[in-house]
Amino acid sequence: MAKIRLGMVGGGIGSFIGPMHQLGAQLSGRFELVAGAFSSDPERARDAGANYGVAPDRCYAGHAEMIAAEKARPDGIQVLAIATPNHLHLPAALAAIEAGLHVMSDKPATATLAEAEQLRDALAAGTSLYALTFTYSGFPIIREARARIAAGMIGAVRKVVVTFNQGWLANALEQAGNPRAAWRMDPSRSGVGGCISDIGTHAFHLAEYVTGDTVSEIVADVRTHVPGRALDDDANILMRFAGGASGVLASSQVAVGERLGFTLQVFGEKGALHWHAEAPETLRFIAADGAVSLLSPMSPGLLVREPLPPGFGGSILAGFAVQYRDFAKAIDGDAALIGTVLPGIEDGVRTMRFVETAVQASAERAGWTALA
Amino acid sequence: MAKIRLGMVGGGIGSFIGPMHQLGAQLSGRFELVAGAFSSDPERARDAGANYGVAPDRCYAGHAEMIAAEKARPDGIQVLAIATPNHLHLPAALAAIEAGLHVMSDKPATATLAEAEQLRDALAAGTSLYALTFTYSGFPIIREARARIAAGMIGAVRKVVVTFNQGWLANALEQAGNPRAAWRMDPSRSGVGGCISDIGTHAFHLAEYVTGDTVSEIVADVRTHVPGRALDDDANILMRFAGGASGVLASSQVAVGERLGFTLQVFGEKGALHWHAEAPETLRFIAADGAVSLLSPMSPGLLVREPLPPGFGGSILAGFAVQYRDFAKAIDGDAALIGTVLPGIEDGVRTMRFVETAVQASAERAGWTALA
Amino acid sequence: MAKIRLGMVGGGIGSFIGPMHQLGAQLSGRFELVAGAFSSDPERARDAGANYGVAPDRCYAGHAEMIAAEKARPDGIQVLAIATPNHLHLPAALAAIEAGLHVMSDKPATATLAEAEQLRDALAAGTSLYALTFTYSGFPIIREARARIAAGMIGAVRKVVVTFNQGWLANALEQAGNPRAAWRMDPSRSGVGGCISDIGTHAFHLAEYVTGDTVSEIVADVRTHVPGRALDDDANILMRFAGGASGVLASSQVAVGERLGFTLQVFGEKGALHWHAEAPETLRFIAADGAVSLLSPMSPGLLVREPLPPGFGGSILAGFAVQYRDFAKAIDGDAALIGTVLPGIEDGVRTMRFVETAVQASAERAGWTALA
Amino acid sequence: MAKIRLGMVGGGIGSFIGPMHQLGAQLSGRFELVAGAFSSDPERARDAGANYGVAPDRCYAGHAEMIAAEKARPDGIQVLAIATPNHLHLPAALAAIEAGLHVMSDKPATATLAEAEQLRDALAAGTSLYALTFTYSGFPIIREARARIAAGMIGAVRKVVVTFNQGWLANALEQAGNPRAAWRMDPSRSGVGGCISDIGTHAFHLAEYVTGDTVSEIVADVRTHVPGRALDDDANILMRFAGGASGVLASSQVAVGERLGFTLQVFGEKGALHWHAEAPETLRFIAADGAVSLLSPMSPGLLVREPLPPGFGGSILAGFAVQYRDFAKAIDGDAALIGTVLPGIEDGVRTMRFVETAVQASAERAGWTALA
Secondary structure, eight states, X not given: OOOEEEEEEEOXXXXXXXXXXXXXHHHTTSEEEEEEEOOSSHHHHHHHHHHHTOOGGGBOSSHHHHHHHHHTSTTOOSEEEEESOGGGHHHHHHHHHHTTOEEEEESSSOSSHHHHHHHHHHHHHSOOOEEEEOGGGGSHXXXXXXXXXXXXXXXXXXXXXXXXXXOTTSSOGGGTTOHHHHHHXXXXXXXXXXXXXXXXXXXXXXXXHHHTOOEEEEEEEEEOOSXXXXXXXXXXXXXXXXXXXXXXXXXXXXXXXXXXXXXXXXXXXXXXXXXXXXXXXXXXXXXXXXXXXXXXXXXXXXXXXXXXXXXTTTSHHHHHHHHHHHHHHHHTTOGXXXXXXXXXXXXXXXXXXXXXXXXXXXXXXXXXXXXX | OOOEEEEEEEOOTTOSHHHHHHHHHXXXXXXXXXXXXXXXXXXXXXXXXXXXXXXXXXXXXXXXXHHHHHHTSTTOOSEXXXXXXXXXXXXXXXXXXXXXXXXXXXSSSOSSHHHHHHHHHHHHHSOOOEEEEOGGGGSHHHHHHHHHHHTTTTXXXXXXXXXXXXXXXXXXXXXXXXXXXXXXXXXXXXXXXXXXXXXXXXXXXXXXXXXXXXXXXXXXXXXXXXXXXXXXXXXXXXEEETXXXXXXXXXXXXXXXXXXXXXXXXXXXXXXXXXXXXXXXXXXXXXXXXXXXXXOXXXXXXXXXXXXXXXXXXXHXXXXXXXXXXXXXXXTTOGGGBTTTBOOHHHHHHHHHHHHHXXXXXXXXXXXXXXX | OOOEEEEEEEOOTTOSHHHHHHHHHHHTTSEEEEEEEOOXXXXXXXXXXXXXTOOGGGBOSSHHHHHHHHHXXXXXXXXXXEESOGGGHHHHHHHHHHTTOEEEEESSSOSSXXXXXXXXXXXXXXXXXXXXXXXXXXXXXXXXXXXXXXXXXXXXXXXXXXXXXXXXXXXXXXXXXXXXXXXXXXXXXXXXXXXXXXXXXXXXXXXXXXXXXXXXXXXXXXXXXXTTOSSOOEEXXXXXXXXXXXXXXXXXXXXXXXXXXXXXXXXXXXXXXXXXXXXXXXXXXXOTTOOEEEEOTTOTTOSOOOOOOXXXXXXXXXXXXXXXXXXXXXXXXXXXXXXXXXXXXXXXXXXXXXXXXXXXXXXXXXXXXEOO | OOOEEEEEEEOOTTOSHHHHHHHHHHHTTSEEEEEEEOOSSHHHHHHHHHHHTOOGGGBOSSHHHHHHHHHTSXXXXXXXXXXXXXXXXXXHHHHHHHTXXXXXXXXXXXXXXXXXXXXXXXXXXXXXXXXXXXXXXXXXXXXXXXHHHHTTTTOSEEEEEEEEEOOTTXXXXXXXXXXXXXXHTOHHHHOSOSHIIXXXXXXXXXXXXXXXXXXXXXXXXXXXXXXXXXXXXXXXXXXXXXXXXEEEEEEESOOTTOSSEEEEEEEESSOEEEEETTSTTOEEEEOTTOOEEEEOTTOTTOSXXXXXXXXXXXXXXXXXXXXXXXXXXXXXXXXXXXXXXXXXXXXXXXXXXXXXXXXXXXXXTOSSEEOO
């Protein structure tokens, strides 16, 4: 089957997420990265292109130039992958939509809720498909968790506890020249949220994705612990779900010593599910009779099967590969994958509403605040 | 050294906590259980006495009778251990204080905040020593955690996450004749709180005990998930500490599959501490340079040394033994242990204030509410 | 029910195992320690007696004196608990048997195989019951493992891997005045084995106990790593079981950093079982269809139920309590418990044969050597 | 920098290891797969080529044809990657050497010891570089373990315990049409060893790689548990190292329920190291004072730094990427990497000698047998 032609904006030298997009796309077996606007500096753009195996004449200075040039080619790109800081997501996505390209965007959807809503409108008016790489929802065992809850295997959900803790911003790295810290803690590039936008959105999305439910109201305690920092670096949030469940979300980038402290616990009327990113291919499942099982990709009775190599199905790269494969399927006709197993613009709008509501309600020391 | 003579109220046949008090007292090497009012049913009281090795003539029908009779003996009891349901804590403690006996009470201090304050006043007016068996604060490795924070080894505390999850009340056992469930979910015996009083208090106390700080305000979402239940079975709570730290407390007795899901994470400016009751002798310590250590009773550099057998120092029984030993030391003259390493009436008042504030604020859907 | 009267030899001040016997006996609810020959030094014996709550006039200078005096009392001891170094096991047991007392002995049975066989003969000729506290075989979850294999739940056993690693003898503590190290590394008190006798026997016994099979031949590499040490401190052993299974046993007391590195894995034709002493109440069970379960005392479908408090069922103390309770049942008439769920003299003979065969075969650098 | 041109033999449709070579090579940033002899069936070869992004005219029917055609091109391959069953390793490698190509071979080096020695001779006579992808030795944390032992951080090694357990061959899959099982259990394609060759070699190599020592003698118990199977499926082996350490190696493919039960423990005079493939980025390090650290890629004080994404550094793919990068460095001039951090032909010869000695000594029920 012919490969789908992919262009990337962002993901230049030093980027962590750019290579994840390219390799994930390649691992899916359905995409080929053929063009890129990796950097506004032409030399750096060409170096990045060489790393990615993109021909020098298809390394562009910006997304606008790339889209224009590629539209003019018979073998031009069909999909735009967005791997830039948050503030550039919207303009790149809008340009792609206008040009009739599909969009595979890194999370969060945009820098603000208003932008996310603008993007939703543009998508509704156009013909482009749009998916959002909340990577963890590409992990096979996370999809198994989702499928089990959907199948009623733990009964109605009563309680959700989700944490995402990292420690790498416990000191003011953004003031010490670390570029990855710098844009994340710069409101002009990250948007209204710092930690809550960067990893809190992963936690929020996972809670909704796995339960299949939506959060209807929150109380938020969003903090900035490191002096001089412009955006938040920690958040504790109480949640109520539309379906009646309670929830807690705790995320932090000042959690000293944590590298990938991403955990999810869902307790239902008759069963429970636990997942921890440090054992990312294992799902702890408690059945109605209290039996505790450890599910992994070789377990019997799985609802979701993905033939990934052992030890690989819990890597970020695997998450990208699975999501790129699903996006290819959507392009090939199965558009209903988007917004169900593959996150789409509604997930993007919801997560941005979560970010803005939490930041604002916390600043006002508000009690329960609706997310609707 | 002569053993201190102990009498017990409660702890009859089928009690879990009664034997913990007796064996803990004995393991401490400093106490001897010589009398008891184990049950209001005389036959059951005598059976319990036989199990405990208490002479039949010192098995009484109630605490009042026991105290009167024991006061008349030259070898009468010196300390009253309270192992009853919550609503009996206050009358038993008051009677002991009036008789000049010391009191070793199970947690929580009383059934209500008003009772706890009444008890505090009575203690202030009398000469009795009073300690409260929040067992986990007797674990050596928990005391190590407390000592490390007090010594500044993780810097100023920024964030505390504490959970206590059990699943045994996921169904309405109290309506099915389970006596341990019945009194816990009966307001006339448990007080204003159900789960929050039974295990939420452990979590709250641990957070304050280890940090050496006090919670100044909370937002509480206290729930009753099981239909027909008179008291709460789940709580999620945001906290702010006087010293500036944020906190989250999540406790539940409908957490299907959990037996002892008690965990504590404390993140400081330059280090962190983690503990999980499923590996109760291990403390995960993250130092200023990011190094992760697993501390256990044989580790070098511990601030707190307790010569307990391997595998035993994390058992509830060990917690009782250590706390009874400390109470003996207090009786022998080192009263300053109480209220510092050994919980006392102030801990009792604080935890009851936490329970009542959380339950009431949640019922009113209040935002941030002071604990003072 | 009247308590069975227990006397103890050994277990003086500083002993680890003496208090385990006394508290285990008491926790069983069926025994009372009323006499002891805790030390040959009268003053130390009396101090130990005070700790144990034994009357001064029943604290004796040696087992012979104790047995003689107690036989003369109407309320004299009925059972002798042996908690001495190994070389004193045989004379104490023989004296008890001669006096018609039952014997509850600490492991290993004796210091040598010849002694164990002599003890077996004496038991056969007398009326005493004899049990051996291989503690771990008193853990409820270990008995569950044994019951599952006996019930065919993993099919015929193919492979057994058992390790017992400690690090406390990585240096020559016995040359530095540590009394617990000193007797263990002294051939006149420990017998022919050091580490292999002290903890290798636990590993060997567990392998046979859980599988219900017997080891028929071994290849042994028994080592002394620490210079100047008179007995072994490390052993690696290949095993073949009578039933056809392969096995590996690795034990060490120079395993730096290990405190209780006791693990068991049993692989069968259609299932498997794993246990680790660091999570002593958990049994990992793999069923015929590959499903992985974590069994704990609250799990559904257990074959063995023991109503122990959460977190306690995996403590050494619990093992003693369960084994003392079973010994009481044996005394009360159910003698068939001994040699089945409760280890008896045959277990003692087999483990001593294992020790001597391994030590000797290793010294000769022999290949496969029969254990029969 | 120009990419090094890679051709692959083997790795056709359904292969696990072929994509690992290609993606690892690509992730290294230094290689490009441009040609392949993926299958002897031309259509299947072309399909595989399409998956890999190899032009149809560079998909060949066999290694001989590929090497001949590529030699004739100015842009022909420079390196041959070998991803076939074992019996094809030698002819492919010899052809490459004769053509002056470098060789990156999957493990084991060959099907027999004699072949490995023949390959060693051919390499000595030629100019080709040769490396062997024992993947785990490309894991950063494994290299850290090796570096710490080399730096004396645990003192002289006393004991090594290594296990590699899988369960996927607990039944006779090779008789049920599973192609990956079929070649592994077919002596004409796998060589003299089954499980011992497939994963026992990983365990053996890791033990030597991390300790920097060599095994000098062994006792082996190599078994075939599944009836009708032509090669072994289980092995337990005692080892002695040239430097004086003891060792145990246990590997199995009938270990029901195990997916990647690969573990290493090394105990030294003053420290220890533990690794488990289920937490592949973590190294448990016990220091001279008994302190237990958990080392991961973000830990302070590491001797080896590899800038891999979190969660990725313990994947097989990462191992390939690191080893391909090192092979590129070797080609670029740093040939001393081979045989030190990057396994080479000596590793290949040693592991084949281990396989053949173990299989033969076990068949003869021999005692200690030299490996030299």
